Amino acid sequence: MLADDFFLVSWDTTGTGKPRLHVQGIALGLAGALLGELVLHRRIVVRGVRLHMSDSRPVKESVADRALADLGNSPHHTDVRTWLAYLAQRSLEEVSGRLLTAGLLERESRRLLKRQKFRFFATDFSHAVWPATRLRLALGQCRPLSPQDMALATLVDACDLTDTVLDDPDNRRASRDYLTTLLATMPQPLRDLSRQVHAAVGDSVLTYRT
């Protein structure tokens, strides 16, 4: 699933167990990925700043179906940004929960000054590094990507994680150029979705407060 892949890219589950991306970015990226899953399953359509449901049949996966049910219950909310903000509130818990249930992750929690901090460790190394490796290889060798990987690549870029994936600075420029080309050829709903995520991450920088 797209959101699982995004989680594994944005979280260092094979090393420190800590996030590679700031928590707000992960939450928004995962929210975008959850919507992206519904787009890939042809349940919702994203056009510009708006989205609407095109098919309410469940996709038979509890996290995605819960998001789908919420979308179905509030059809008057059509703003992508509203749904990103709404899903971002629980996206980390839900997606990590999905990976925990599948036995792909283990969670370690510790309290630090009253704030609970989680570390996540992968149980299967190759499964955990596969999404990032896939992107790195495809972007580095300018190979075509599946729609799901295109969505992943643009979401990763929208959250400014591209440099983390492309860890070889020499190849970055060519890979980035290829990514730009990819974005132009991407299905329009996924492209609009990733732009909304990019804007949401940017706005979160401008209104940051502690």
Add this chain to the structure above:
Amino acid sequence: MTRTARTGTVPDPVAGALAADRLGAPTVVYFVLSAAAPLTVVAGVVTTGYAVTGITGLPIAFLVVGAVLSVFAIGYVAMARHMANAGAFYTYVTRGLGRPAGIAAAWVALIAYNALQVGLYGALGAAAAPVLERWLGLAPAWWVISLVAWALVAVLGVMRVDVNGRLLAVLLTAEVAVILVFDLADLMNPAASGLSFAALSPSALFVPGVGALLVLATLGFVGFESSVVFSEESRAPRRTVPIATYASVAIVAVVYALSSWAMTVATGPDSIVATARRDQADTVFVLAEAHLGSVVVDIARVLFVTSVFAAMVSFHNTTARYFFALGRERVLPAVFGRTRARSGAPQAGSIAQSALGLVVIVVYAVLGLDPLVQLFFYGGSFGGFGVLLLVFVTSLAIIVFFAREPSGEALSRRVVAPVPAAIALAVMVWLALDNFATLLGVPEGDPLAWVLPVVYGVAALLGVVWALVLRSGQPAVYAAVGMGAKAATAQDTA
């Protein structure tokens, strides 16, 4: 919360969930005022202002500027409601007066906010030296203290460690409390000449050099414009944002007018200039020491240091975000629009701001310039004048915008308030330009008095030229000017 969580009679779970952590007016006021650093203004700007300009009308100037900004705010918050990206001044200018004017305003803003931030490095030495000497027996050069602070600000900037909101609220409350205690002590112990209202009299404004006072007063209000940034996050934007804006302006006007007046009462209006020239940034503390215990004064001195430091961090972040917004629009190179993955900080903007700060500190140290007057006060005056220019141009943008798109706003918000506000601001800008030499305390005709304002003129001109270059060369970038982070939705990213 339940009020906004419902549409009609059916509870709306999405709106309810999103409203749960939204901000009320008091919180927004705290966010706005936290950047204001009241003790920095009262102990630093006001006293140095008396010393440099040699005129005493600052208290009434705070009230007059507060009144003008309140009237300006009526149109400002009204226009904010009709903007997809209600952020900094340049977004209003873009919407009202077009993209070339918008980019010109953005350049002016970048310079002004950078000047305000860098200027604070000059104040820290004056603020921290007495504390360090008394408690640690150290007497380092001002630039040593500033470089330590600079390094801290630079690291906190890229780590995206903002001073915690709660801590800031506590500091702000303590600062205002100390200021009010000082004011009370000053007012209860007037100079031999008695309780004088001279500095509060409107006639105090009809003196040569009044434009200098208006710039300094404007400087005290910098940050009031940021209330609109929180419109998407506030509980009831139509009410919360206006209330928070008016409240912030009113609080600033009253606290600063009262404090600057109380100083003149304590010394006598005739002696405040001489006293401020002798004691400089120590003035308020020396005055307070005469009547209050040394404990209170010691606490106040520490708060002065924390106040300057908090302001440094705050202005650093504001400036870095300015770079970031312009990077996202591609008005600046795209690298400014990227965040640092681990922290989410606007990395390139933060580093650029820090680099500028370092250069300025080093240049001032090498040339042996005066940190308090030539760095802090000039930086503040120069930056304050830039903000005044921005407010003025924004006031024009508001009028033009509502003339074109009434947007269902009442006549009072579209015309009746904005027009007088723009006229008053035009007069302020004109007086400021006319009295720039007084503002800097240099003789009439000194090159500095025209070079500094010309910097903004050149920046604005370059902004317009850059806009025209973008229009012909990169129409997609040009189209997204003024959209801030939302520019991503209008153009191809990556």
